[in-house]
Amino acid sequence: xxxxxxxxxxxxxxxxxxxxxxxxxxxxxxxxxxxxxxxxxxxxxxxxxxxxxxxxxxxxxxxxxxxxxxxxxxxxxxxxxxxxxxxxxxxxxxxxxxxxxxxxxxxxxxxxxxxxxxxxxxxxxxxxxxxxxxxxxxxxxxxxxxxxxxxxxxxxxxxxxxxxxxxxxxxxxxxxxxxxxxxxxxxxxxxxxxxxxxxxxxxxxxxxxxxxxxxxxxxxxxxxxxxxxxxxxxxxxxxxxxxxxxxxxxxxxxxxxxxxxxxxxxxxxxxxxxxxxxxxxxxxxxxxxxxxxxxxxxxxxxxxxxxxxxxxxxxxxxxxxxxxxxxxxxxxxxxxxxxxxxxxxxxxxxxxxxxxxxxxxxxxxxxxxxxxxxxxxxxxxxxxxxxxxx
Amino acid sequence: xxxxxxxxxxxxxxxxxxxxxxxxxxxxxxxxxxxxxxxxxxxxxxxxxxxxxxxxxxxxxxxxxxxxxxxxxxxxxxxxxxxxxxxxxxxxxxxxxxxxxxxxxxxxxxxxxxxxxxxxxxxxxxxxxxxxxxxxxxxxxxxxxxxxxxxxxxxxxxxxxxxxxxxxxxxxxxxxxxxxxxxxxxxxxxxxxxxxxxxxxxxxxxxxxxxxxxxxxxxxxxxxxxxxxxxxxxxxxxxxxxxxxxxxxxxxxxxxxxxxxxxxxxxxxxxxxxxxxxxxxxxxxxxxxxxxxxxxxxxxxxxxxxxxxxxxxxxxxxxxxxxxxxxxxxxxxxxxxxxxxxxxxxxxxxxxxxxxxxxxxxxxxxxxxxxxxxxxxxxxxxxxxxxxxx
Numbered sequence: 001x002x003x004x005x006x007x008x009x010x011x012x013x014x015x016x017x018x019x020x021x022x023x024x025x026x027x028x029x030x031x032x033x034x035x036x037x038x039x040x041x042x043x044x045x046x047x048x049x050x051x052x053x054x055x056x057x058x059x060x061x062x063x064x065x066x067x068x069x070x071x072x073x074x075x076x077x078x079x080x081x082x083x084x085x086x087x088x089x090x091x092x093x094x095x096x097x098x099x100x101x102x103x104x105x106x107x108x109x110x111x112x113x114x115x116x117x118x119x120x121x122x123x124x125x126x127x128x129x130x131x132x133x134x135x136x137x138x139x140x141x142x143x144x145x146x147x148x149x150x151x152x153x154x155x156x157x158x159x160x161x162x163x164x165x166x167x168x169x170x171x172x173x174x175x176x177x178x179x180x181x182x183x184x185x186x187x188x189x190x191x192x193x194x195x196x197x198x199x200x201x202x203x204x205x206x207x208x209x210x211x212x213x214x215x216x217x218x219x220x221x222x223x224x225x226x227x228x229x230x231x232x233x234x235x236x237x238x239x240x241x242x243x244x245x246x247x248x249x250x251x252x253x254x255x256x257x258x259x260x261x262x263x264x265x266x267x268x269x270x271x272x273x274x275x276x277x278x279x280x281x282x283x284x285x286x287x288x289x290x291x292x293x294x295x296x297x298x299x300x301x302x303x304x305x306x307x308x309x310x311x312x313x314x315x316x317x318x319x320x321x322x323x324x325x326x327x328x329x330x331x332x333x334x335x336x337x338x339x340x341x342x343x344x345x346x347x348x349x350x351x352x353x354x355x356x357x358x359x360x361x362x363x364x365x366x367x368x369x370x371x372x373x374x375x376x377x378x379x380x381x382x383x384x385x386x387x388x389x390x
Numbered sequence: 391x392x393x394x395x396x397x398x399x400x401x402x403x404x405x406x407x408x409x410x411x412x413x414x415x416x417x418x419x420x421x422x423x424x425x426x427x428x429x430x431x432x433x434x435x436x437x438x439x440x441x442x443x444x445x446x447x448x449x450x451x452x453x454x455x456x457x458x459x460x461x462x463x464x465x466x467x468x469x470x471x472x473x474x475x476x477x478x479x480x481x482x483x484x485x486x487x488x489x490x491x492x493x494x495x496x497x498x499x500x501x502x503x504x505x506x507x508x509x510x511x512x513x514x515x516x517x518x519x520x521x522x523x524x525x526x527x528x529x530x531x532x533x534x535x536x537x538x539x540x541x542x543x544x545x546x547x548x549x550x551x552x553x554x555x556x557x558x559x560x561x562x563x564x565x566x567x568x569x570x571x572x573x574x575x576x577x578x579x580x581x582x583x584x585x586x587x588x589x590x591x592x593x594x595x596x597x598x599x600x601x602x603x604x605x606x607x608x609x610x611x612x613x614x615x616x617x618x619x620x621x622x623x624x625x626x627x628x629x630x631x632x633x634x635x636x637x638x639x640x641x642x643x644x645x646x647x648x649x650x651x652x653x654x655x656x657x658x659x660x661x662x663x664x665x666x667x668x669x670x671x672x673x674x675x676x677x678x679x680x681x682x683x684x685x686x687x688x689x690x691x692x693x694x695x696x697x698x699x700x701x702x703x704x705x706x707x708x709x710x711x712x713x714x715x716x717x718x719x720x721x722x723x724x725x726x727x728x729x730x731x732x733x734x735x736x737x738x739x740x741x742x743x744x745x746x747x748x749x750x751x752x753x754x755x756x757x758x759x760x761x762x763x764x765x766x767x768x769x770x771x772x773x774x775x776x777x778x779x780x
Contacts, residue, residue: 003560003591004622008504011652017458044453051441063434063637068407099489099661106660114398131659170393201393232394247453247666262397265406269521270496270660271489276637278665
């Protein structure tokens with residue numbers, strides 16, 4: 001019994017920020033540390049942020065509670081956006097504004113997963129998703145896929161997934177463009193995942209946080225746009241990545257109307273609604289996204305290439321998102337994993353540990369190639385070359 | 391099994407916004423409707439909101455992820471505030487910034503309550519709290535208290551609570567100043583609740599959303615400031631009420647350091663952290679709160695008195711918060727409850743139904759006396775007098 005001073009059991013099965021354990025050493029390093037451990041961009045939003053006296057005057061109710069689905073003008077603008085950019089045929093009532101993709105994912109898990117049920121998590125995967133399933137009482141079935149698709153693009157995905165499906169499986173967590181591997185699934189690969197979901201009547205929780213952030217000839221396809229998949233998919237987007245505004249904590253869900261209604265019930269119990277003023281701030285940037293988005297993605301592309309060209313170690317070239325994810329096993333030289341991570345911190349680069357992204361990646365690290373300005377990134381590359389020589 | 395198109399069981403046991411059911415009729419009434427159903431203030435914040443070009447320049451990282459506990463400058467300012475205003479001896483690491491009090495409450499329930507355990511909810515109570523307990527798999531034990539304390543201020547609270555405690559009870563939900571009854575508990579009443587919690591080793595989840603909003607000679611006392619109660623209490627505050635900024639979705643928890651760490655684990659899985667820029671916006675208003683707060687509370691006091699003086703029906707005079715909560719049973723005249731609520735909407739005043747605040751209040755309604763400007767409130771009073779004549 002969690003009577004005082006005990007806590008609920010679920011607090012024992014999940015961790016807080018995966019970076020928490022490195023906090024003391026990171027603080028010790030101070031400003032010299034180039035921080036590449038977190039997924040963020042050094043750039044402030046490149047579009048105009050309309051927060052001034054005029055904005056306050058013109059946005060009635062900016063300080064007040066709003067419709068728990070989100071403010072209508074933003075849902076209307078996003079409806080146009082997902083129809084046009086993602087081929088998702090959503091009207092404004094098929095959109096639910098959330099406090100970032102994190103909140104959208106947790107809301108989805110709470111709305112879909114009963115205790116004792118299984119969720120397939122394609123890995124490597126963003127660490128908190130597994131914790132969400134655990135908190136809901138569900139079981140995570142890790143299925144390593146994204147890295148393998150770099151090597152085997154023609155893999156029979158449908159057949160491969162089959163062996164992981166149990167009688168208790170209710171949902172599959174998909175994340176393309178993928179964090180941390182940078183893999184962007186093509187239409188054939190996505191169609192097989194859709195076929196698998198339809199065969200077993202699984203919900204797809206589609207994390208599209210890196211929507212629009214693809215390079216070379218890769219394009220992001222929303223799985224919900226495939227034939228018959230719209231109502232079976234919960235498509236999740238954010239303002240934290242291509243909109244460069246993680247500090248706003250705003251995201252949104254696209255789904256069928258009854259799904260939105262059920263997920264909204266879960267969300268209101270977590271935070272009532274996302275911020276009214278934050279939503280009002282994003283209406284114009286959504287509408288004029290074509291004016292600023294490509295330049296930002298081009299800049300990310302350049303930073304990726306700067307890393308790929310200058311790093312001695314040769315990671316798989318990411319097709320999307322803004323991470324490099326690679327094994328450092330060859331650099332252990334008799335040391336343990338955590339000693340190598342510690343060396344990175346001591347030499348002035350923070351990285352995210354791979355084991356948090358799935359049990360199959362105990363010797364990987366993730367770095368974010370947009371986390372600091374280009375001058376600092378160059379310093380980081382030099383330091384990484386010292387730590388990981390060829 | 392919640393395979394597509396089914397949802398998780400927990401979606402069936404909770405409702406979304408309690409006002410959802412009235413939406414069609416409210417829309418039908420349009421701008422003529424005086425909206426007193428939601429707890430909000432018509433006033434924009436009376437302090438300066440520093441969102442301008444200068445603010446963006448001076449707040450590095452405004453667009454980026456922040457420490458998941460919240461930004462340090464705000465936790466530092468709030469630490470000073472709770473020490474000085476609430477006698478809570480918290481340092482900045484004993485504060486967790488949340489997405490409103492809603493998020494703070496849900497985080498607390500997730501962090502404390504195992505499935506099958508009981509939570510005592512003193513009623514009438516804010517409706518979503520019960521849903522949070524249900525979502526966590528806990529059982530709600532409703533204990534009607536606040537209204538009774540108006541009639542029986544000397545009630546033996548300790549003895550009264552005793553009969554509701556089971557071997558599975560782990561926490562008690564306290565909300566003073568109370569929404570919806572306006573009751574502000576005095577030190578003797580609070581001490582008895584503290585004694586009860588200490589006797590049974592119960593956590594106290596102390597919802598202090600209406601901190602600072604008290605009238606006449608009533609003062610808000612934080613139960614966590616009573617001897618020995620700090621570490622056993624989760625004290626919850628918000629920027630939605632006396633700060634007049636519900637649209638910012640910002641709140642905070644004050645608790646012991648190990649409690650903060652465990653609750654933070656739950657919060658990061660719900661939304662990672664509250665908005666960085668929102669937190670930066672509130673540092674100065676916290677620091678200069680004495681310059682603007684009293685005038686706002688005085689204005690609420692005047693609006694309360696305007697209702698009390700001019701309403702024909704005589705509700706209990708609220709000691710704090712900004713609601714009137716009263717029985718309309720005498721006005722049924724052979725009609726059902728929902729017909730009377732419908733009459734309110736048809737005659738142009740929206741109210742919140744009492745049954746959502748607890749099973750003992752099936753014939754009550756709640757109105758918020760700060761929800762619209764004074765001219766509109768006068769119209770509402772006239773309409774209410776027509777609906778509820780003496």
